[in-house]
Amino acid sequence: MNLSLLILLPLITALLILLMRSATQVKWVALAGATLQFILAFILLFQFNQQRSAGSTAQMLFETKYNWFPAWNISFHVGVDGISVAMILLTAFVVIAGVLVSWNVTKMTKEFYFLLVLLSMGAYGFFISLDLFILFFFLEIAVIPKYLLIGIWGSGKKEYSANKLALMLMGGSALVLVGLLGVYFSGTQHSFDLMVLSQLDIPIQTQMICFPLLFIGFGVFTALFPFHTWVPDGHSSAPTAGSMFLAGISMKLGGYGCLRVATYLMPEGAKEYATIIIVLSVIAILYGAFATMMQKDLKYINAYSSVSHCGFVLLGIGMLTKTSMTGAVMQMVSHGLMTALFFAVIGMIYERTHTRQVNEMGGLLKRMPFIISILFIVGLCSLGLPGLSGFVAEMTIFMGSWEHPDTFSRVATILACLSIVVTAVYILRAVTKTAMGPLTKGFESLTDATWNEKLAALILIAGILAIGVAPFWLNDLVGPGAEIIMNKIGK
Amino acid sequence: MQNEFFILLKPELVITGIIFMLLFIKIGKGLKNETLLPAIQFLLLLNFFSGFFLNAEGTLFDGMYQTTAMIVLQKNILSLGVYLLSLLFADWFKKSEHMPEFFMLMLSALLGMFFLISSGNLLMFFLALELATIPVAAMANFDLDKKRSSEAAMKMILSSAFSSGILLFGISLIYGATGSISFTELPALLHGSPLQILALVFLFSAFAFKLSIVPFHFWTADVYEGSPMATTAFLSVISKGAVAFIFMAALYKVFQPMHEIWYNLVMILSIATMVIGNLFALRQQNIKRFLAFSSIAQVGFILVGISAGPGAGTTSVVYFILIYIFSNLAAFGVAAAIASQTNKENIDDYKGLYKTNPFLSWVLALALFSLAGIPPTAGFFGKLFLLTAGASKGSYLFITIAALNMIISLYYYLRVIRSVFMDQHDNPIEKIKIETSAKFALMICGTAIVLVGLLSWIYAYIQKLV
Numbered sequence: 001m002n003l004s005l006l007i008l009l010p011l012i013t014a015l016l017i018l019l020m021r022s023a024t025q026v027k028w029v030a031l032a033g034a035t036l037q038f039i040l041a042f043i044l045l046f047q048f049n050q051q052r053s054a055g056s057t058a059q060m061l062f063e064t065k066y067n068w069f070p071a072w073n074i075s076f077h078v079g080v081d082g083i084s085v086a087m088i089l090l091t092a093f094v095v096i097a098g099v100l101v102s103w104n105v106t107k108m109t110k111e112f113y114f115l116l117v118l119l120s121m122g123a124y125g126f127f128i129s130l131d132l133f134i135l136f137f138f139l140e141i142a143v144i145p146k147y148l149l150i151g152i153w154g155s156g157k158k159e160y161s162a163n164k165l166a167l168m169l170m171g172g173s174a175l176v177l178v179g180l181l182g183v184y185f186s187g188t189q190h191s192f193d194l195m196v197l198s199q200l201d202i203p204i205q206t207q208m209i210c211f212p213l214l215f216i217g218f219g220v221f222t223a224l225f226p227f228h229t230w231v232p233d234g235h236s237s238a239p240t241a242g243s244m245f246l247a248g249i250s251m252k253l254g255g256y257g258c259l260r261v262a263t264y265l266m267p268e269g270a271k272e273y274a275t276i277i278i279v280l281s282v283i284a285i286l287y288g289a290f291a292t293m294m295q296k297d298l299k300y301i302n303a304y305s306s307v308s309h310c311g312f313v314l315l316g317i318g319m320l321t322k323t324s325m326t327g328a329v330m331q332m333v334s335h336g337l338m339t340a341l342f343f344a345v346i347g348m349i350y351e352r353t354h355t356r357q358v359n360e361m362g363g364l365l366k367r368m369p370f371i372i373s374i375l376f377i378v379g380l381c382s383l384g385l386p387g388l389s390g391f392v393a394e395m396t397i398f399m400g401s402w403e404h405p406d407t408f409s410r411v412a413t414i415l416a417c418l419s420i421v422v423t424a425v426y427i428l429r430a431v432t433k434t435a436m437g438p439l440t441k442g443f444e445s446l447t448d449a450t451w452n453e454k455l456a457a458l459i460l461i462a463g464i465l466a467i468g469v470a471p472f473w474l475n476d477l478v479g480p481g482a483e484i485i486m487n488k489i490g491k
Numbered sequence: 492m493q494n495e496f497f498i499l500l501k502p503e504l505v506i507t508g509i510i511f512m513l514l515f516i517k518i519g520k521g522l523k524n525e526t527l528l529p530a531i532q533f534l535l536l537l538n539f540f541s542g543f544f545l546n547a548e549g550t551l552f553d554g555m556y557q558t559t560a561m562i563v564l565q566k567n568i569l570s571l572g573v574y575l576l577s578l579l580f581a582d583w584f585k586k587s588e589h590m591p592e593f594f595m596l597m598l599s600a601l602l603g604m605f606f607l608i609s610s611g612n613l614l615m616f617f618l619a620l621e622l623a624t625i626p627v628a629a630m631a632n633f634d635l636d637k638k639r640s641s642e643a644a645m646k647m648i649l650s651s652a653f654s655s656g657i658l659l660f661g662i663s664l665i666y667g668a669t670g671s672i673s674f675t676e677l678p679a680l681l682h683g684s685p686l687q688i689l690a691l692v693f694l695f696s697a698f699a700f701k702l703s704i705v706p707f708h709f710w711t712a713d714v715y716e717g718s719p720m721a722t723t724a725f726l727s728v729i730s731k732g733a734v735a736f737i738f739m740a741a742l743y744k745v746f747q748p749m750h751e752i753w754y755n756l757v758m759i760l761s762i763a764t765m766v767i768g769n770l771f772a773l774r775q776q777n778i779k780r781f782l783a784f785s786s787i788a789q790v791g792f793i794l795v796g797i798s799a800g801p802g803a804g805t806t807s808v809v810y811f812i813l814i815y816i817f818s819n820l821a822a823f824g825v826a827a828a829i830a831s832q833t834n835k836e837n838i839d840d841y842k843g844l845y846k847t848n849p850f851l852s853w854v855l856a857l858a859l860f861s862l863a864g865i866p867p868t869a870g871f872f873g874k875l876f877l878l879t880a881g882a883s884k885g886s887y888l889f890i891t892i893a894a895l896n897m898i899i900s901l902y903y904y905l906r907v908i909r910s911v912f913m914d915q916h917d918n919p920i921e922k923i924k925i926e927t928s929a930k931f932a933l934m935i936c937g938t939a940i941v942l943v944g945l946l947s948w949i950y951a952y953i954q955k956l957v
Contacts, residue, residue, distance in 0.1 A: 068947045071803075071951060141867055144860060144865055159914075162913075163909070166901065177878065182882075182887060185882060185883065
């Protein structure tokens with residue numbers, strides 16, 4: 001299949017949205033676009049598996065290359081391996097759910113959906129790019145929609161959060177840019193092409209400088225400690241779909257970049273800095289978990305727990321084993337689905353109760369059984385209940401980490417494991433307080449989920465269950481990609 | 492010989508022709524501005540198109556005047572800028588009492604810039620630079636009833652006289668050290684003796700004055716704020732473009748033997764210019780002052796490209812200036828549309844603009860994102876290529892500082908965006924009636940901002956000419 005479709009479809013959707021006259025038309029166009037994209041993602045998965053089982057061993061499938069700026073040797077080069085396909089599936093899930101839960105947006109509906117679709121285009125483009133220039137292009141294209149989504153449709157101290165997010169992410173991209181330029185000029189034949197660069201042995205001095213630049217730069221996107229501070233503010237101020245996109249997709253751009261660009265291209269640098277990465281990610285995991293304990297606001301709870309969960313992604317990458325990397329990608333997918341669902345539920349609750357403070361709510365299960373059941377499911381997924389995706393992903397990372405026999409890795413793994421206990425504490429406390437007990441006064445007339453909310457939640461739950469119950473398909477999809485990265489590191 | 496003279500000098504002759512036509516119109520019975528303006532706009536459009544036909548390469552007057560395909564392209568870019576300017580400020584022009592004079596002055600300055608780019612000799616260079624500067628001072632004084640405007644003109648003329656003095660001194664030093672003022676002979680004679688370095692520094696300072704490179708930038712903000720908006724736009728876009736073109740030619744062709752010396756100069760001044768321009772832009776309230784300081788910072792980025800040397804440097808700078816013309820003119824155009832109807836020039840006045848004027852808001856947003864270098868706007872490509880070109884010299888600290896400066900600049904561009912899109916205002920600017928021609932020009936700018944980057948053949952075309 002032609003991968004450009006994945007970018008073209010959102011682009012066409014966005015343009016169509018601009019042409020629509022009424023809010024209703026806008027919503028349906030956006031939904032139609034998201035649905036088509038959803039179907040497209042599954043066709044991609046199907047065709048990918050078909051080609052692989054037919055014995056295609058090429059590293060990247062469906063490659064297309066088109067010379068864009070010959071002067072700089074920049075080409076529009078796209079292609080996917082299993083890791084990209086997994087990320088594209090995740091994006092498709094989150095986008096369709098995000099479009100559905102935003103059904104009640106009344107303020108500047110057209111602009112809202114336009115930006116939402118633009119943001120999704122950035123993510124799709126990023127995941128299929130095999131040329132670092134267009135990868136960077138798509139990475140940055142998403143900054144402005146995020147800024148405007150938070151600043152215009154957000155709540156609380158939205159201007160502050162929007163600014164902080166845009167500037168910190170821009171700072172991350174600035175580091176990425178310098179790192180990319182370093183990589184670009186490292187060979188005799190200057191190239192941004194990932195496939196060309198991966199054949200190249202980048203000089204060790206370059207790796208020592210460029211690896212941290214790229215890793216920290218991408219790390220800012222995925223809440224690498226101590227650059228995570230935009231996460232709580234950004235997520236809590238964003239509108240529901242904005243938070244879903246931010247946590248579900250946008251943070252994954254960073255993880256994918258760390259893996260595909262930084263680690264894959266510069267294995268020596270990765271080995272050299274692995275210790276620091278592990279230390280930072282363990283700090284993020286524990287710090288995030290303990291910070292969550294102190295939060296009273298549901299959105300802050302999920303935002304800080306995202307810091308903790310994304311720490312697992314970086315831990316998986318930093319451990320540099322095949323299993324842990326597979327786990328990192330699975331964790332990205334799992335956390336993307338889970339956190340999107342979590343934010344969706346918080347949005348649904350907030351829309352009805354007009355509060356997100358845990359201690360101002362109680363007994364909601366009586367009034368809205370469907371929404372609260374989802375809250376339970378997502379909470380259990382977050383604390384790693386077997387049968388749901390969170391368990392599978394985190395377990396894989398722990399298994400991979402345990403392959404290292406040295407004390408340092410063992411201690412790091414054990415510390416990371418401990419966070420699960422903390423997670424259980426804060427999740428159960430928040431969920432129980434919200435759902436159980438006597439119904440808070442004034443909440444008697446609340447209604448349960450509407451069709452669009454139910455549909456959004458069911459789609460995401462289907463994804464979570466599909467990974468939780470039958471993890472092998474994701475494992476088989478991602479594994480070969482991780483193996484190629486590992487082979488390069490082992491070399 | 493005669494034919495060659497006419498063909499090579501064609502851009503200059505066309506402009507001179509237009510100036511004379513305006514002169515006759517002015518002497519004759521006064522036409523109303525409403526009828527005259529479209530005619531002038533049409534002439535400027537013809538001038539722009541004429542730049543694409545009957546071009547040749549060669550030299551005239553014993554090498555004093557030279558033209559190449561690249562120089563023709565640079566002239567076309569400037570002509571395009573002037574044409575857009577005449578469209579964007581239509582509202583202001585119509586209200587102006589002395590419109591033909593303004594165009595005469597502006598075209599004289601443009602003529603000076605054409606000769607400047609084409610100069611092949613330091614004497615020609617000096618004459619052209621003066622022709623490109625003095626009319627602009629008169630343009631700065633064009634708000635005749637405003638004291639600030641006269642003040643701006645005074646500051647402009649004094650500082651440029653000062654810089655001309657320095658330039659002349661530098662030229663005389665060069666002549667003293669080498670015995671030549673011809674661009675073609677000089678490279679062989681320059682080898683970096685102390686006297687020649689001193690001459691380079693003097694010449695460099697004169698360029699720095701015109702480009703408002705830190706520490707020669709002090710005149711910029713006051714002149715920009717005091718002048719009428721059309722003059723400000725001309726100064727910050729077209730004038731800067733022209734000087735940047737000849738600056739590159741001077742460094743790459745004439746001073747190439749001393750490139751190690753000027754590379755360090757360019758690098759240090761580039762960092763200073765970016766940092767100072769950005770830091771001062773952070774706190775500006777007036778949109779003209781704001782754009783003035785942001786344009787100082789942009790010059791810092793242009794210097795990054797210039798530091799790359801011939802080839803990639805030339806291509807990326809010309810490409811960037813093309814984009815910069817569209818982006819900055821669009822920003823000025825929006826500010827002018829608002830200022831000419833409401834007299835509001837403060838960023839705080841823009842609060843809630845999106846509710847009442849969505850079109851202007853989106854164009855302003857596109858322009859500012861392009862200036863900040865955010866994809867998919869063309870500014871992203873422009874800045875990225877400048878940085879890539881600069882990085883080819885291998886100085887990563889320099890590139891890192893430049894990249895980090897993009898964050899600071901994003902902060903203040905977002906301030907405007909925030910005012911326009913997010914903040915509420917009890918009494919926002921009401922719906923503004925935009926002149927048709929201004930709207931047309933804003934659309935051209937907006938489309939160009941989106942497309943110039945994505946259409947890669949534009950870059951390839953520029954590269955082919957280098």
